[in-house]
Amino acid sequence: MTPALSSSLLVLSLAFPLLAAVVLAARRTGNSGSLSLAFAWVYAALASVTATAALTAPQALSAVGSTFRIGVSRFEFAPALTLDARGALFLLVLALCPPIVLTLLRGVRSSDAAGRDARSQDVAAWALIFGLAGVFLVDSLLLFYLFWEAALVAVYFWIGLHGRRNRFGGPVYPALLRFVLFTLAGSLPMLASIAAACAANFRDPGLSGLPAALAHLPESTRTWVFFGFLLGFAVKLPLFGFHGWLRDTYNVAPPACRALLSAAMSKMGAFGLLLVLAPAFPDELARFAPALLILAALGALYGGLLMLAQDRLIDMLAYASLSHLSILALGIFSSAATLGTVSSTTAGFSGAALLVFSHALVMAFLFALDARALPQTSGFASPDRGVLAGLRARQPRLYAFLLLAVFASASLPGLNNFPGEVLTLFAAYTVSPWFALVAGLGALVGAAALVRLLHDAWLGKPEADASPAVVSPDLSRRETMLATAVSALWLVFGLYPMLLLRPLERAFALVHAAGWLP
């Protein structure tokens, strides 16, 4: 692949969501849903091609703009895009999640069915995707921060305009405000760290240049810079203790927003941990690994246990997200802890990268099905234990795919979550068997809770009053085809993960060569 082609692919992958948002915003007519869906499919093709190119290329793809010098200090800044095998998985998330979510939730609109409303949803969705694409693609720190906050702004407007009252009848804004405050409390320290990294060099070192740029900083400064970044990523993921925004935000967010929040936006945190912290702060990560590992393992267990105490599918999925993402973080911290030691392994990094991709594919699907199962007007926001039963009688196909997705999220071998989870737990085990045990227990409890809820709501004798007003119809032909295609992806990457693992291992070995003993 020529450099010109690869750089134009990168630029297109970044620019397309912006273009889509602008086109959708500029349209005067009401229903923008089908256009948005068409954009989603085009972007799926485009971004998949870019990601595949990055996965197969021996070196990272890159596109570098001309260098600017700003101000008296001649601050040097060059806008650049880059994508290697590690980033390719994040881009794949962006490629595949929007079509899944938009197809399944076509019929599920915000309560206000007016055209303007729906259109601003779609604009917000593409603005969010634009922000995420920027975070995953750019190489300069300043742009990284800009896109990071752009994603937040998009979500803010999406939820603010279309959110609905949460389960306690509370209004949208307190939950939204909390989300924004939490996120800002993380991202402002990150900005400070970015400023420190830039100021130390009088230029923007970019993500790829960050390790070199930080090398000559005094150790105490480095530690502060490290914590700034960590805080930003920990809140976004979220790591245990930083998850206070999680449940209520998911509760008030509109269905499609919720699905993308869990599937794609949480991956910003994972991206930061995996592609920023791990290469740039190996010593700090290793030093603070015990505390971080404890947080991650606790998060996995805590999420699983809290799932037991939830009655509604959506709340369970929120905590399932916490639990799974904690396992992902556990893998990253474990590998970081082993780097440079005798038991050095990149299995945790590779496993976490696999989990990024598979967690997104499964979670987008689960959140979409959760919203798809019951009409928004039915009075039930989400399938609830004990209120409904026997939904399966009306939704056999939906139940089949829901169950498959739950199995995938429970890391059934043969489905896509398994290779990632095995590798992360293996890495955790090499640090200490206790971490693997605690995280494994969390996964066990969480899976049990989900299956139990599915049984309560979908199995058993159907309710007599399960009228169409209360229960949505089964998956349509088109939805079934989509669901089948998604499950085929789960199967392919579950049965043959080497497709992704080979390029990943190569990329991680390249980046962490210094600390990695073969």
Place this chain on the structure above:
Amino acid sequence: MINHSLAALLPALPVIPALSALLLALCGGAWLKKGSYNLVGGTAVAGAGIAFALALALWPAGLPGSSAALVFDLGPWIAAGGFDAGLRLTADSAGYAMVLLVTFFGFLITTYSVGYMRHDREQSRFFASLNLFVASMLVLVLADNLVLIFLGWEGVGVCSYLLIGHYWDEKGVPLAAYRAFFVNRIGDILFLLGVFTVFAAFGTVSLSELSARAASPHGGMMMFMGREPLAVLAAFLLLGGAFAKSAQAPLHVWLADAMAGPTPVSALIHAATMVTAGIYLIMRLDWLYAAVPQARFLIAACGLVTLVVGAFMALTQTDIKKILAYSTLSNLALMFLALAACSAQAAMLHLLGHAFFKALLFLSAGSVIHAAHHEQDARRLGGVLKSLPVTRLAFWVGCIGGAGLIPYLSAGFFTKEAVLESIRLSTFNGFGLGVSGSVVYWVVLAVESLSALYLFRLLGYLNGAASPTAHDHHHDHGHDGHHETPRETSPAIRFVLIALTIASPAFALFSATPALTAWVTAGEGHAEHIHWGHVAPFIALNIVLAAATYFVFASARRREGLLAALSALSWKGRGPLDRKFWFDDLYAVAVVLPLKVVAWVLRLVVENLFIGLLHLSALAGRGITTVASRAQTGRPHHYAAAILLFMAFAAWFLLWRRA
């Protein structure tokens, strides 16, 4: 020497039933809507049948009794950062026996299901799961490393879960499926941790490599040097997985509930094949367990508990399938006891024998249930066998086989003898305790004689006098066509019953020859010689017990008399048999309750702390601003004072402090 060119057949074994499962999952529903019931059943039978044919086609490779193995390597499966699990299939002598067992019963029982599930409107899902089960079981059997075994292990678990929940809108069925899921999930986590421990201890998860290393003259010693704690840990963790899958106490609670699934499933998955996966796993890890006597002691202890629980529970059940399920528990315990006695050979023999008689029993029971329109209560099925000639013969052969009454006719006779002999010759040591094998032997022998009681009690019910309650029951449903006597209507069911009625005694004859022992031990082991003089009294005793039980239970009057006499012994519904030896209560108190309490405490207290933290910081912020705004009084002299104070402080700091 074996013929390695046939190794290319190995991947086809699991792939073909998996493909037919996929086909059924995708198109089965549409076929059913068009009424092509035979297409659905036919596809499933073809999938399982081709797998069986392929298994037979492996015969010329000459595996039975050979110490060599067929190997097919497809490269890495999950490999990263030093962790390595390959897509590598292998079949050795014992493995080939398992392959034949799985495909033979898979094929027969799929065929049987075509008759049994004839009128089921969701049979495409049923057959897809059944084919997927055969595929997963073959992966489990053929996999060369523990991670790939886990793929099959979880696959069979999921199929078991799906099939238990087949009648999903009936009461109690979802709960039964959930319990199977939950208990097996516990085992799965332990299994996975065990796999990591094996990797941490020995640096590989490939079983052929590990056992080759253990078998080498010096390697075996070196292998465990300095790694004893890890080896012990691995043995216990993997044992947890095996106990859950093979239903050993305390992880046995799901098996009796699993009878909520259709009867062919109970025969194939919960009797003949899947529940023996744990035994198969421990067998393939025999080098590990040979080195860890504590683990074998635990196997023996749990095996004994399960043996007793299973046999006694089977005595009082009235549901036909539950009687057989508890009998399965106690037979699985026998296999584990053989493993505890370091005799993988005896365990494997009884695994095979048990598959034959238990599948036959379950399928006969299924025929009864099918003919009686899904009535499963033995008390209401008095004399039902009289109108079902093929089933009656099959039932008799199965009961004789299960109770081990007649040496060359009972599929379980020689295999049980092998187990008993291995127990008698062994000693069980661990945790500072030592138990002589002969003590265990007598206990097992006594408990095993109960099998004659519970099987012939069941036979007495089914083959004896028609019970009065049966008529009441028919009157309850007076108008829905239950009046006619039950009949064997399905040719598929009859065909399979006849085939197994022949195969079961044939296996009994085969099990008496040294050829079978040579097969399951790759030519190394030798059959234990049977001391007929020693065994004969027990055979006689068992026959007397069986005959007496049959005599009592075949007559309604004698049966009622005995039950009335026994009811005095009951603890008013609170005895061990009524409470299933309190294992369910144990779970409720020791597992479910603490989990729920912790979960709700976390939700109501801890979770609010995290949100409360934010509120607290908001409060603090408000407090600071309030205090700060108080300072802005608007009076000039306050400001002047503040400025003076600050200047004084600055002067002090700059002039005195620095100096």
